[in-house]
Amino acid sequence: MATDVATTTLGIDHRKLGMWTFLGSEFLFFGAFVSAYLLYLDTTAGGPGVEIFDIPFTSISSFVLLMSSLTMVLAHHAHTKGDLRRMRLWILATAGQGAVFLGGQVFEFNVFFREGLELSTSPFATSFYILTGFHGLHVFVGILLLGSLYVLSLTGKIKANQDVKTEMIGLYWHFVDIIWVVIFTVVYLIPEIAVLD
Amino acid sequence: MSSTQTPEQQADQGHDNHPTPRQYVNIALVLAVLTALEVSTYFFEFGAIAIPLLVVLMVVKFLYVAGWFMHLKFDSPIYSRLMYTGLAFALVLYAVMAVVTLFDHAPMI
Amino acid sequence: MSSTTEQTGYAGRPRQRDGFVGWITTTDHKKIGVMYFITVLVFFALGGIESGFIRWQLAQAEQNVLTEEIYNQFFTMHGITMVFLVVMPLSAAFFNYLIPLMIGARDVAFPRLNAFSYWVYLFGGIFLYSSFALGGAPNGSWVGYAPLSTDAVSNMAFYAVGLNILGVSSLAAAVNFIVTILNMRAPGMTFMRMPVFVWMALVTNFLLLFALPIIAVALFMLNVDAVFGGQFFEPATGGDPILYQHLFWLFGHPEVYIMILPAMGIISEILPVNSRKPLFGYAAVVFAGAAIGFIGFGVWAHHMFTSAIGPVARSAFALSTMFIAVPTGIKIFNWVFTMWGGKLRFNTPMLFSIGFVSMFTIGGLSGVTHAIVPHNAQQHDTYYVVAHFHYVLFGGALFGLIAGIYFWFPKVTGKMMDEKLGKWHFWTWLAGFNLTFGPMHMSGLLGQPRRTAVLPGELGSTVELYNLLSSLGFVVLFGSALVFLYNLIDSTRNGEASGDDPWDARTLEWITPSPTPFENFHVVPTITHRDEFWHRKYAEDEAGRAIPVPAGAAEDPDAGAEHDEHIHMPDPSYWPLVQTLGFFPFGYGLVYGNFLLIGLGLAWLVIGMYGWIIEPVAEGDDDEPDDAEQVAPTATAGAH
Incomplete structure (x- = not known):
């Protein structure tokens, strides 16, 4: 619509409000998976447990995802300045980092799988794979969105003054990132340290 | 319908106090340092403070990303x-x- | 103003607003509301037929009308249908039709997303019912407790996937309505001037927003366990079935309020109009509604008093459960005091509203008895529980929603429903309802277990008598429903013309002509009062009595308002329908563990999304037009 934000009750854009409303509910999605995981930390049914994690490797991919938030916000910044060329560059960088993270996850899953941690090995295995896989699905959707943004800005469908679109996708991307901030600490680091002690 | 808007709404749309790229990079640097500190708990012995420290770092990182990158501080x-x-x-x-x-x-x- | 329908010719978007294509491509909240309503009638008939077989089977002890397997499928599908395919979408039908009208908007915030919600609901329902043809419907009851539900024998994969599809619909609708209510109110429509129905809609949609993700996760875990070899709830490897119960009821209890709050909002509109008084204690009703929503998240474990949750949790949840009766009680007193001293009109909507208050009070009281842990242990899984929740969901939610149907029928069609048939419907409905569910209190306390295919003869002739009465009650209800259906169809065709404001109503939706014109409001009204429409019609004399304002004498508050030269309404679109068809391959893929189908479904959904993004949107562009293309300020209906 001709979203003249001045005509809305709160003076804000519908789509941005809708995105934030949705993100508010997303916490309850991830919260349920995280609580199931924490509940089943020790329920390994004789299979591998948290000691299987490769913290240095996961640290690197976590760092890549964290830095993709920087490039994302720079893309949005470029768009607010009407600089579509630079915006596309940063979008590409963000999607690339997301792809690296996703590749890391696929690699990690493969290694764990070969070390005997299958989906049906134990409640621990199921909850780990489903939690991180669900997050990976979010990253994948984010990459699709970034790709669409890139292509649509090339075709002229997204114009220089429509930075709210980049902002929305950015919000989603940052959200996926902060969820990983939590997962990295709660799912990987703390259990691993607790086991080492 | 522009005649019906309130003054606050008009003030609200005019805001353009978003941070500069410089500030974004600074925030990212802080985040990088915090992440390094987090990962170091795996390599070095932090004893009893390791887990509380990790929780605090997680919260700080969360708030930085939400506040700055998601513009919650400014919106x-x-x-x-x-x-x-x-x-x-x-x-x-x-x-x-x-x-x-x-x-x-x-x-x- | 009159140009609204002409300016819609854009390549790639359907132009037609009427006929079959007009319906399936509509993004108009009123049409979508009507589509929800008609679909609900179909599912209500299916759920009713299932319950009829249940009552037939239980009319006498040791009967074998149905095999046990079919019986289990029928009671499971009856529960799922009535909760997820009837009461929730019927509330959504009212949200759709009424929220924009009541807040002075021309549509919802995201019209295409609104159509998407409807189609997902329809296809989710069809998907669930397709299980009858594909090896049997789910038979593990509507709560789907693991580990029975993870076993293939229970067919519960259809339940897990089907309800998740319906959840997508409700979540999208929740975001849509929340944004609409927060961000599309007419000028002057502050929160405390909103009709109570809109308030209850807001609370309900926040409940949906926060409760649906929990059930989505629980069902997804169930899906993974049942189809893909997951171990979430598998006791053999250490999985905890109690976790499923927690997640289910974390959603399940807010769900109870999701079903009842819209009906409470409806009768909070009908009682004042037909008592010719403002609602007693508006603020108290609103805050009690919000409090119910909030506390509703803190009582879930009272459904699990007989599961392994420990005495401390039992005590804590017993207390919180008793506490939630307080805001509910506040509301009941407010409704009673609204009627107190009013000039009551006992028309059909009013009768159903009073029926709601009284039946819901009975259901609420039997609910409080569940809060007492030892008592609960006695009643658990007996027909006493069945009686309780039918009193709140049938005697409560459904009575309120039916009151709403009679009340707003003239708004939608411009015709009145027949009063005489309406009263017949009400009295037979009330009698049939009490005859069906009243005796269940007794048979439950005498030990009749629920979800049991055969009524055991050893329970004795008293229980058998109660069951026979229940089954007779069903016959009465069935006849009553036929009266209602006839009234509905006949009044649509031959009903008496209602005029714009048949009830002398109070809220904004009656300010526009009935049936509602396409653009809802010719001029968006400026709001200066709660019950705006009433205040435009009546002034007060010195004694505080309402006196009608002579037509034309009052200053028209909108007279000075800028006339919207050029109302821009959302365009129709094929994409919500086309995209949601992708849920079929996706859903069947998840049920059968077929990754090819899952991939096909996902690809379909993504491609549909692209169609949605790429299709042209009105006025040269979707959002902020380039400055060069800037058109004159337009009144807008919503984002596309």
Whole structure:
């Protein structure tokens, strides 16, 4: 619509409000998976447990995802300045980092799988794979969105003054990132340290 | 319908106090340092403070990304309310659920 | 103003607003509301037929009308249908039709997303019912407790996937309505001037927003366990079935309020109009509604008093459960005091509203007895529980929603429903309802277990008598429903013309002509009062009595308002329908563990999304037009 934000009750854009409303509910999605995981930390049914994690490797991919938030916000910044060329560059960088993270996850899953941690090995295995896989699905959707943004800005469908679109996708991307901030600490680091002690 | 808007609304749209790229990079540097500190708990012995420290670092990183990259610090407060309401619901409900499951092994009535 | 329908010719978007294509491509909240309503009638008939077989089977002890397997499928599908395919979408029908009208908007915030919600609901329902043809419907009851539900024998994969599809619909609708209510109110419509129905809609949609993700996760875990070899709830490897119960009821209890709050909002509109008084204690009703929503998240474990949760949790949840009766009680007193001293008109909507208050009070009281843990242990899984929740969901939610149907029928069609048939419907409905569910209190306390295919003869002739009465009650209800259906169809065709404001109503939706014109409001009204429409019609004399304002004498508050030269309404679109068809391959893929189908479904959904993004949107562009293309300020209906 001709979203003249001045005509809305709160003076804000519908789509941005809708995105934030949705993100508010997303916490309850991830919260349920995280609580199931924490509940089943020790329920390994004789299979591998948290000691299987490769913290240095996961640290690197976590760092890549964290830095993709920087490039994302720079893309949005470029768009607010009407600089579509630079915006596309940063979008590409963000999607690339997301792809690296996703590749890391696929690699990690493969290694764990070969070390005997299958989906049906134990409640621990199921909850780990489903939690991180669900997050990976979010990253994948984010990459699709970034790709669409890139292509649509090339075709002229997204114009220089429509930075709210980049902002929305950015919000989603940052959200996926902060969820990983939590997962990295709660799912990987703390259990691993607790086991080492 | 522009004649019906309130002055606050007009003030609200005019805001363009978003940070500069320089500030974004600085925030990212802070985040990088915090992440390095997090990872170092794996390589070095932090003893009893390791887990509290990790939780604090996680919260700080969370707030930085939400506040700066997601512009919550600079935007309409309703966005913060929506997000933190969801977060609070998730934390409280699942915490209570976890506590209740701890009573699993209590004697049955 | 009159140009609204002409300016819609854009390549790639359907132009037609009427006929079959007009319906399936509509993005108009009123049409979508009507589509929800008609679909609900179909599912209500299916759920009713299932319950009829249940009552037939239980009319006498030791009967074998149905095999046990079919019986289990029928009671499971009856529960799922009535909760997820009837009461929730019927509330959504009212949200759709009424929220924009009541807040002075021309549509919802995201019209295409609104159409998407409807189609997902329809296809989710069809998907669930397709299980009858594909090896049997789910038979593990509507709560789907693991580990029975993870076993293939229970067919519960259809339940897990089907309800998740319906959840997508409700979540999208929740975001849509929340944004609409927060951000599309007419000028002057502050929160405390909103009709109570809109308030209850807001609370309900926040409940949906925060409760649906929990059930989505629980069902997804169930899906993974049942189809893909997951171990979430598998006791053999250490999985905890109690976790499923927690997650289910974390959603399940708010769900109870999701079903009842819209009906409470409806009767909070009908009682004042037909008592010719403002609602007693508006603020108290609103805050009690919000409090119910909030506390509703803190009582879930009272459904699990007989599961392994320990005495401390039982005591805590017993207390919180008793506490939630307080805001509910506040509301009941407010409704009673609204009627107190009013000039009551006992028309059909009013009768159903009073029926709601009284039946819901009975259901609420039997609910409080569940809060007492030892009592609960006695009643658990007996027909006493069945009686309780039918009193709140049938006697409560459904009575309120039916009151709403009679009340707003003239708004939608411009015709009145027949009063005489309406009263017949009400009295037979009330009698049939009490005859069906009243005796269940007794048979439950005498020990009749629920979800049991055969009524055991050893329970004795008293229980058998109660069951026979229940089954007779069903016959009465069935006849009553036929009266209602006839009234509905006949009044649509031959009903008496209602005029714009048949009830002398109070709220904004009656300010526009009935049936509602396409653009809802010719001029968006400026709001200066709660019950705006009433205040435009009546002034007060010195004694505080309402006196009608002579037509034309009052200053028209909108007279000075800028006339919207050029109302821009959302365009129709094929994409919500086309995209949601992708849920079929996706859903069947998840049920059968077929990754090819899952991939096909996902690809379909993504491609549909692209169609949605790429299709042209009105006025040269979707959002902020380039400055060069800037058109004159337009009144807008919503984002596309």
